[in-house]
Amino acid sequence: MIKVENVKKAFGPVTVLDGVNLVVNPGEVVSILGSSGSGKSTLIRCINGLEKLNAGRITVDDFDVSKPKDLAEARKRSGTVFQLFNLYPHMTALQNITLAPVEVLKRPRAEAEAEGRALLASVGLGDRADAYSSQLSGGQRQRVGICRALAMKPRYLLLDEVTSALDPEMTAEVLDILAKLAAGGTTMVFVTHEIEFARQISSRIVFLEKGKLLVDLPTAEFFAETGGLAQPRVAQFLSKMRKD
Amino acid sequence: MLPGAGRPGGSPPPFDPLDSPVRSVTVKPVSLNGARVRLDLTILIPHLGFLAEGALLTAEVCALALVGSVLLGMLVAIARTSSNKWIGRLAFAYVDLFRNVPFIVQLFFFYYGLPEIGIYIDAFTTGVVALSISGGAYASDAIRAGILAIDNGILEAAEVSGLSKRVTFTRIVLPIALRTSVRPLGSVLINMILTSSILSTITLNELTGQAKIVASDTFRPFEVYVVLLVVYAALTYLVSIGISLLHRRLNRDLVEQVS
Amino acid sequence: MRYAEFTPFDLVLLAQGLGVTVGLFLATTLIGLFLGALWGVIRFYRTPVLTQFITFVAEILKNSPVLVQLFLVFFGFPAFFKLNMTPVNAAVITLSLNTAAFVYVIAVSSIESIGRDQVEAARVFGLTRWQVLRHVIAPQALAFSIGPLTALLVNQLQVTSLISVIGVMDLAKIGANLNLRTLQPFIVWTVVGVLYYLAAKLVATLGARLEKRLRAHSAFRGL
Numbered sequence: 146m147i148k149v150e151n152v153k154k155a156f157g158p159v160t161v162l163d164g165v166n167l168v169v170n171p172g173e174v175v176s177i178l179g180s181s182g183s184g185k186s187t188l189i190r191c192i193n194g195l196e197k198l199n200a201g202r203i204t205v206d207d208f209d210v211s212k213p214k215d216l217a218e219a220r221k222r223s224g225t226v227f228q229l230f231n232l233y234p235h236m237t238a239l240q241n242i243t244l245a246p247v248e249v250l251k252r253p254r255a256e257a258e259a260e261g262r263a264l265l266a267s268v269g270l271g272d273r274a275d276a277y278s279s280q281l282s283g284g285q286r287q288r289v290g291i292c293r294a295l296a297m298k299p300r301y302l303l304l305d306e307v308t309s310a311l312d313p314e315m316t317a318e319v320l321d322i323l324a325k326l327a328a329g330g331t332t333m334v335f336v337t338h339e340i341e342f343a344r345q346i347s348s349r350i351v352f353l354e355k356g357k358l359l360v361d362l363p364t365a366e367f368f369a370e371t372g373g374l375a376q377p378r379v380a381q382f383l384s385k386m387r388k389d
Numbered sequence: 390m391l392p393g394a395g396r397p398g399g400s401p402p403p404f405d406p407l408d409s410p411v412r413s414v415t416v417k418p419v420s421l422n423g424a425r426v427r428l429d430l431t432i433l434i435p436h437l438g439f440l441a442e443g444a445l446l447t448a449e450v451c452a453l454a455l456v457g458s459v460l461l462g463m464l465v466a467i468a469r470t471s472s473n474k475w476i477g478r479l480a481f482a483y484v485d486l487f488r489n490v491p492f493i494v495q496l497f498f499f500y501y502g503l504p505e506i507g508i509y510i511d512a513f514t515t516g517v518v519a520l521s522i523s524g525g526a527y528a529s530d531a532i533r534a535g536i537l538a539i540d541n542g543i544l545e546a547a548e549v550s551g552l553s554k555r556v557t558f559t560r561i562v563l564p565i566a567l568r569t570s571v572r573p574l575g576s577v578l579i580n581m582i583l584t585s586s587i588l589s590t591i592t593l594n595e596l597t598g599q600a601k602i603v604a605s606d607t608f609r610p611f612e613v614y615v616v617l618l619v620v621y622a623a624l625t626y627l628v629s630i631g632i633s634l635l636h637r638r639l640n641r642d643l644v645e646q647v648s
Numbered sequence: 649m650r651y652a653e654f655t656p657f658d659l660v661l662l663a664q665g666l667g668v669t670v671g672l673f674l675a676t677t678l679i680g681l682f683l684g685a686l687w688g689v690i691r692f693y694r695t696p697v698l699t700q701f702i703t704f705v706a707e708i709l710k711n712s713p714v715l716v717q718l719f720l721v722f723f724g725f726p727a728f729f730k731l732n733m734t735p736v737n738a739a740v741i742t743l744s745l746n747t748a749a750f751v752y753v754i755a756v757s758s759i760e761s762i763g764r765d766q767v768e769a770a771r772v773f774g775l776t777r778w779q780v781l782r783h784v785i786a787p788q789a790l791a792f793s794i795g796p797l798t799a800l801l802v803n804q805l806q807v808t809s810l811i812s813v814i815g816v817m818d819l820a821k822i823g824a825n826l827n828l829r830t831l832q833p834f835i836v837w838t839v840v841g842v843l844y845y846l847a848a849k850l851v852a853t854l855g856a857r858l859e860k861r862l863r864a865h866s867a868f869r870g871l
């Protein structure tokens with residue numbers, strides 16, 4: 146369980162997260178929606194320990210990300226997929242995937258490689274294991290990015306706008322994989338602008354506005370006139386997103 | 390210790406110019422100020438082997454010193470990005486000092502100074518050490534720039550996957566920084582080749598040292614040094630081509646990410 | 649006598665050596681700046697043959713050891729051209745040409761940095777090639793090149809130490825003499841090193857200050 150309790154985060158004078166509470170249970174797919182600058186990325190970065198909290202607490206399976214001793218454990222339990230992929234450019238796809246399992250989990254290299262190849266095959270990149278990042282398309286890079294996160298066998302997958310740097314065709318490639326993962330029971334925290342896709346795969350949707358969690362509802366209710374849409378900001382946001 | 394330590398750097402190999410066959414001499418007259426002088430490069434032919442030995446020694450010294458200065462440069466680059474203020478300052482002081490004091494002064498400091506404190510190393514080793522230390526100051530700048538240029542997102546990816554600072558550094562930061570700084574490190578090497586000529590002043594008979602001997606044996610310093618200039622220029626030119634090729638080869642998988 | 653203490657007179661010697669170093673540095677810098685700029689202008693006028701020749705010579709000078717250049721001028725020239733050459737003359741000739749080669753390269757790249765369109769625009773206004781050079785290119789190129797020139801001069805100051813090898817009584821040579829006499833290499837070379845260091849820092853500081861002034865006064869702010 147990921148538990149975000151009353152988290153505050155400010156950059157200098159700018160408050161970006163203003164008392165956020167969120168619980169993600171195993172098996173859930175939680176989508177985070179919100180307009181640009183509302184603090185979605187910051188929330189993800191707080192959960193994986195890339196940002197220090199100003200107040201509040203975040204635990205991943207009871208490991209407190211603010212405690213240096215716990216952080217390593219917390220990070221083993223979550224995997225992050227980045228908007229701009231952030232693949233290691235000097236390593237092949239397979240090396241990208243096996244580095245952390247070998248170095249952090251101390252897995253035997255042969256085993257890690259076999260699993261890495263299987264992961265790549267499962268996302269349709271079985272023949273690209275030895276390609277470097279620059280030799281892959283954006284969609285392929287992001288699929289490698291997903292494999293890299295999955296190789297650590299995380300309980301939770303954190304995804305921050307993983308398709309927004311991709312064209313529609315590549316977006317479809319990646320969303321396809323995420324849908325499969327969701328169907329397979331992978332727990333995900335999913336920041337996205339793909340409203341329709343969020344609706345299909347999410348069990349819950351939360352709406353972030355100026356650092357506050359305005360809405361936190363099961364998917365069906367979020368899109369119901371009496372539920373999320375009753376909030377003027379949410380209705381406005383959704384109609385604007387649908388127009389785009 | 391560096392390999393090659395203990396080799397007799399001082400004494401030139403035995404060589405008898407009278408031994409060499411005298412080739413037919415072509416004469417190209419050059420007129421200057423009315424006086425007729427001749428530029429005759431064929432007189433160098435019997436000495437080519439001797440000069441090649443010097444070139445080989447230059448290559449050895451520079452190869453070892455390149456390794457030394459890259460290692461030192463890496464350490465210093467790490468130290469300069471260190472969070473410890475004093476380590477950072479010390480590293481900066483080293484770079485600042487060795488970039489602003491003439492190499493010949495550094496060289497004499499080591500060559501005459503080290504025996505005073507009971508360290509007896511030959512001219513070859515002294516040369517490698519001095520070139521490594523001076524080259525390290527430049528190499529550290531190149532490597533540091535390479536480190537600072539690494540995309541922060543890549544480091545964050547490493548961090549969230551739980552890689553330790555050490556593994557991140559050795560497996561991600563250094564390899565990327567070294568690859569991207571191939572060109573500036575190449576300039577360090579080229580400078581080193583040129584600077585290594587100064588080692589002739591501490592009795593090391595590398596290329597310039599050998600040439601000095603040939604010049605005084607043949608009484609043809611003009612021909613010898615003209616050729617030497619061209620040889621050095623050609624040598625550095627070849628090295629720079631090699632560096633370009635290496636850069637392209639190493640970085641073909643590192644082309645800017647377009648997204 | 650194989651061993652001798654330092655004497656107060658050694659300070660005078662060091663000061664003299666420093667004076668020779670600085671004097672030769674200044675003289676060869678001025679000559680080098682003039683020659684290098686001149687070569688740059690020759691190239692700007694696209695003078696055939698001469699441009700290629702200058703470029704070739706500059707490449708050789710840039711890519712060969714200054715020590716060998718010194719040997720060529722000091723030992724080679726007298727033997728070949730049958731003329732007299734003092735160490736100081738050889739030092740002035742070599743260092744000036746060497747500096748000129750690097751100045752030439754900086755001049756070329758800073759002229760090129762200005763861009764054809766500006767030059768063409770000025771030509772369209774009816775300015776002669778010389779007027780373009782004088783009023784459009786030179787001020788900008790100067791502002792652009794102060795930084796690289798400063799770095800070059802810091803380097804060339806250190807390069808002057810090589811003239812000690814052909815016997816010029818510069819700071820390094822005084823150091824070598826003191827070293828032989830006192831057998832105190834650490835002290836001698838540390839003092840000599842510090843003097844060079846301070847001189848280099850002085851050049852760097854002056855260059856930085858000049859650059860700031862030029863940037864402030866120059867009409868060109870596009871940097």
Ligand SMILES: Nc1ncnc2c1ncn2[C@@H]1O[C@H](COP(=O)(O)OP(=O)(O)OP(=O)(O)O)[C@@H](O)[C@H]1O
Pocket residue numbers: 156159161179180181182183184185186187188306
């Ligand atoms: N390192 C930082 N320093 C200063 N301000 C920051 C920093 N990171 C984020 N911010 C600010 O915090 C606010 C929230 O940023 P965040 O990236 O979390 O928004 P977001 O919801 O992910 O937006 P988007 O949809 O555009 O990705 C923005 O106003 C941003 O400018």
Ligand SMILES: [Mg+2]
Pocket residue numbers: 185186187305306
């Ligand atoms: Mg964001």
